[in-house]
Amino acid sequence: MRSAAPAPRVIAVVGPTAAGKSDLGVFLAQQLGGEVVNADSMQLYRGMDIGTAKLTLGERGGVPHHLLDIWDVTEPANVATYQQLARAEIDRLLAQGRTPVLVGGSGLYVRGAIDVLEFPGTDPEVRARLEGELEEHGPGALHARLAAADPEAARAILPGNGRRIVRALEVIEITGRPFTANLPSHESVYDTVQIGVDVGRPELDERITVRVDRMWEAGLIDEVRALEERGLREGRTASRALGYQQILDAFAGECTEGEARAETVRATKRFARRQDSWFRRDPRVHWLSGAMEDRAELPRQALALVERAVTA
Structure with a gap:
């Protein structure tokens, strides 16, 4: 009804x-x-x-x-x-x-x-460099770097999720702020x-x-x-x-x-x-x-x- x-x-x-x-x-x-x-x-x-x-x-x-x-x-x-x-x-x-x-x-x-x-923009050069590092070193190394830069983001993103780790590190580098500062x-x-x-x-x-x-x-x-x-x-x-x-x-x-x-x-x-x-x-x-x-x-x-x- x-x-x-x-x-x-x-x-x-x-x-x-x-x-x-x-x-x-x-x-x-x-x-x-x-x-x-x-x-x-x-x-x-x-x-x-x-x-x-x-x-x-x-x-x-x-x-x-x-x-x-x-x-x-x-x-x-x-x-x-x-x-x-x-x-x-x-x-x-x-x-x-x-x-x-x-x-x-x-x-x-x-x-x-x-x-x-609001979603921060992207920088093709930064993204390409980080994706190259992901390919060479694997997500674990980048996740450790994210944990040092933004512990809260590292806790929220699985260590094996290379795509999201790269995006978080890219945002940090572009904005100079923690990735979590851009969350809703x-x-x-x-x-x-x-x-x-x-x-x-x-x-x-x-x-x-x-x-x-x-x-x-x-x-x-x-x-x-x-x-x-x-x-x-x-x-x-x-x-x-x-x-x-x-x-x-x-x-x-x-x-x-x-x-x-x-x-x-x-x-x-x-x-x-x-x-x-x-x-x-x-x-x-x-x-x-x-x-x-x-x-x-x-x-x-x-x-x-x-x-x-x-x-x-």
Whole structure:
């Protein structure tokens, strides 16, 4: 039943992978006369469907979804570009009297869409030098340098994430300020209600295991093989996506397909913990239980939360 209460300007549904964000986003959009704006960085890529749990057309319940399948797998992710695209979609929907429902677990993308956040520029020479050092010495050496220059950034960036380490060091060199000084504050651009879907760690871990198993059964290996022919291995961002990176390693003979599957489960569980930690730091997120025993009540509770926010 459609809600009679007016919706806030923007709704954001956030939380870790496998928590149930996508289905909740569809429900809220249906009830509030809205449309979904994707905030999952890997669902921006064309052809990365199974491994990113992208909703099928049937699963979208007739709700228009925006910012899916907009980049080729060879293109590197760019949060600044995403910010421009997301705000254009949000502004367009608002002008049409529609409710933008931002859905995704990519924390910086969510913040880039709805919060005051300016991205420092890039310096091709500095970037090329740092990438050369990454290639020569590996991410560990650069992460140690980052830890000395900006300990907080080093704690937030995994030692093996060379791309993000290079970007942090580049920003520090260009701006002369810590990388963390450029991270977003809790200052919103839009009147937003943020809903976090909370699932306890044991249950979430089990959901992740089941999800990965289903991805394998649905043909993830064939999806990666097809994308490899389209340049996936050369894509600096897409090739590192969970599941895709592990299967590419198997194709290269670095592990078996069974080992790739097991590592995808482990890596996804670690990633979900980092997602949860990111969103927990934001006091504006209203957390609702998405646990199995509460799942039937989650849509109703989320809708009631939105309506209370409007009338408060």
